[in-house]
Amino acid sequence: MNANADEKMASPASVEVDVVVVGAGLSGLSAAYELTKRDPSLRVAVLEAKDRVGGRTLTTTLKAAGGEDVWDLGGQWVGSSQTHIMALIQELGLEVYSQYDKGKKYMKLGDNKIRTFTSIPALPFWVLIDLYFLMRKIDSMSSQVPIEDPYQCQYAEKWDSITVEEFMQQQCWTAGAKEAADCLFLILGGADCSQMSLLFLLAQTNAAGGTGAVFDSSQSGQEFKVKGGTQQISSLLAEKIGKQNIFLNHPVMTVTQDDTQVHITTTKGDVFKCSRAIFTTMPQQTASMQFNPCLPAEKLELFKRMPAGYIVKFIITYQTAFWRDEGFSGEIVSSGKTDLLLGVLDATSPNGNPALVGFVAAKHAVKWSSQEASKRKAAVLSAIAEFLGPQAEECLDYVEKNWGEEPYTLGGPGCIGGTGCMAYYAAGLRKPFKRIHFGGTESATAWCSYLSGAVQAGIRTAIEVLHHLRPQTVTQEELKQTAYCPDSAQKKND
Ligand SMILES: Cc1cc2nc3c(=O)[nH]c(=O)nc-3n(C[C@H](O)[C@H](O)[C@H](O)COP(=O)(O)OP(=O)(O)OC[C@H]3O[C@@H](n4cnc5c(N)ncnc54)[C@H](O)[C@@H]3O)c2cc1C
Incomplete structure (x- = not known):
């Protein structure tokens, strides 16, 4: 408009x-x-x-390899199990395209080791097992929480009295699994696990159809983007x-x-x-x-x-999708203890203009956003360069959107239910x-x-x-x- x-x-x-x-x-x-x-x-x-x-949707124009192109600074991904938005997109005559996820992905957790993987996260065996059981536990508990009224669940009071952080401390027996889960919830919810009621997380997970649908980009939540x-x-x-x-x-x-x-x-x-x-x-x-x-x-x-989470989204455009040329998908999840926590994905446009999209969330975003604009940008670019190499710092354009500062919204991506x-x-x-x-x-x-x-x-x-x-x-x-x-x-x- x-x-x-x-x-x-x-x-x-x-x-x-x-x-x-x-x-x-x-x-x-x-x-x-x-x-x-x-x-x-x-x-x-x-x-x-x-x-x-x-x-909470906002589309902006940036300098791109082919001149100019548009990217989303707010809500962006849709998926085939999201029937209401998919039907509306179709009714309005809009088109979707797939999220690029071919190639190796990067991950860095608390031990500060950069690992690459293709389908199964490159984590030590016991951490993977622990993470698998944590997700299965969340799925089985969430299936008992009716989203129409989560308080009808038999264990509602108990699960609403503890935070997701406390639950993970009880469940996880490896620090790595807890940290990986922490990181995923933080980027997706824009809030620390210590702020979120366990029952709230379970209700939201059930409403989305389980943890697989929420986290797996090849499944529902991050399957497609809308052209334009x-x-x-x-x-x-x-x-x-x-x-x-x-x-x-x-x-x-x-x-x-x-x-x-x-x-x-x-x-x-x-x-x-x-x-x-x-x-x-x-x-x-x-x-x-x-x-x-x-x-x-x-x-x-x-x-x-139910306050809003705190999230900053950034888009970086490039002359070439150099990560793709080197066999990487562009996906990075980093929660190094001393670093900027971020999640990054390929955001190359349907017109072929190379770009990355990423998020800084919750307490990490609060701390990072208190710096000057040039320092924030430098911190993001150098954090990405640690994975993708020095080319990551040679961008065409960079924009960030701090939703915590957006009037009449004051945060995102959604709101968080506390205990x-x-x-x-x-x-x-x-x-x-x-x-x-x-x-x-x-x-x-x-x-x-x-x-x-x-x-x-x-x-x-x-x-x-x-x-x-x-x-x-x-x-x-x-x-x-x-x-x-x-x-x-x-x-x-x-
Ligand atoms: C960074 C970010 C990334 C996201 N990524 C995704 C994603 O990939 N996929 C996905 O499905 N979802 C995503 N979301 C969430 C998605 O954008 C929201 O769920 C959705 O846009 C919410 O729509 P809504 O109409 O419910 O609320 P809103 O879009 O928040 O609309 C509420 C409106 O009310 C207005 N308003 C507030 N106060 C007043 C007032 N006093 N008087 C009049 N008007 C007022 C606001 O200005 C606003 O326009 C993301 C959100 C953010 C912020």
Whole structure:
């Protein structure tokens, strides 16, 4: 969406519509699209605090071997088991391409030895066995955690009272396995294992279909990327919804509801009145708004305990994919005790422009980001050069995106549930509060915290709203996925 088009969007002082959607990320736009697709007569307004659509997706242009090309600084990978995002990509006429993973990979753990491997990580035999059993244990425990309401699990209270760190200390008998797992969770979640409830991790793992689906790039989570970048999914949705219905630079501040209407006021003082509202903002962003009447205690308690992770993503472009020429996939996982912890993958574009993508996460990112920009860049390039050789320092372009500094987001890739939060999880995330419905990827029941979860949650909130405003457009089967499922743990609340 270009800036000129954005500026032309109306900025009314008082607007009355059927539905207001808060947040123009993938979840909010999926909700608005579903509403207008099912009944074009519905009047829908989307309010977004930023000056752009896309939320945690952001596509940028960089200098490339072939001139210029685009790369994703936010959500990027999709996979065939992520049915909601894959269906949307297809519906919008976009194409995906495979993540390059041919060749040897690099790994460096606490002993500071650089190892290469192809399929099985180059770890000592006993570390591999230990890691294998840890992952199988997580899979077997997570299969007992129903994502619709993790607290229904028999061991919920016990598993929610310990952190992932404590669990790994109990389970792992080699330091190497614990460190490898630590490193994977940290890069994927953007948080230290000591911050995360074990039950939260198990619920998220179950929602993604197990550890294999989450970690293995040849399977689901990191299988494909979207040609042209993921932010265009939001731009295309915005076009379908009608740009005149999307209000950028409209941060929501206060929300008042009574028996007939919801009044939503932005920081500029504009008031949007509607019959139903959908909030797709991240939990702590929602908690920072003023609700009258106040949000239910279970929501507030959950939102307080679900901060965003801390993640920085960088893209480096090159003249040649020299690592491929030398038989390497470009994949690096490094957690050397004294080094910058990072995860790196090949990011060569579908146009053939060579690039690497990488992450610095959690406490490592907090420390690293306190340095000047030139020092941060030098630290990343020299850390990669340690594996790929001095050519890694000869880049064409370098960009980093610190999501911890992004207004109205303040972190990523998703939000982290701390110990004690899961008792409020189902009702806190998904239960409607009178005329207000709650989406956002964190509230999904499949691939929560991912792009696919954002779409699923958006569609679910649209169905909830349609159930009230246009019941003829919703089937009983669809209602089963919502808070209005007759035998759901979440009882109807309207
Ligand atoms: C670095 C990074 C890498 C990632 N990699 C992947 C990946 O490879 N694959 C994957 O599937 N997922 C990935 N993710 C996660 C994925 O991007 C998110 O799950 C998804 O984009 C979330 O969409 P959403 O609509 O639920 O939330 P958001 O995109 O966060 O949208 C919420 C919107 O609400 C707006 N908002 C906040 N406060 C207000 C307010 N007061 N008033 C109005 N609007 C407000 C925000 O500005 C934002 O636009 C990654 C995320 C990051 C940050």
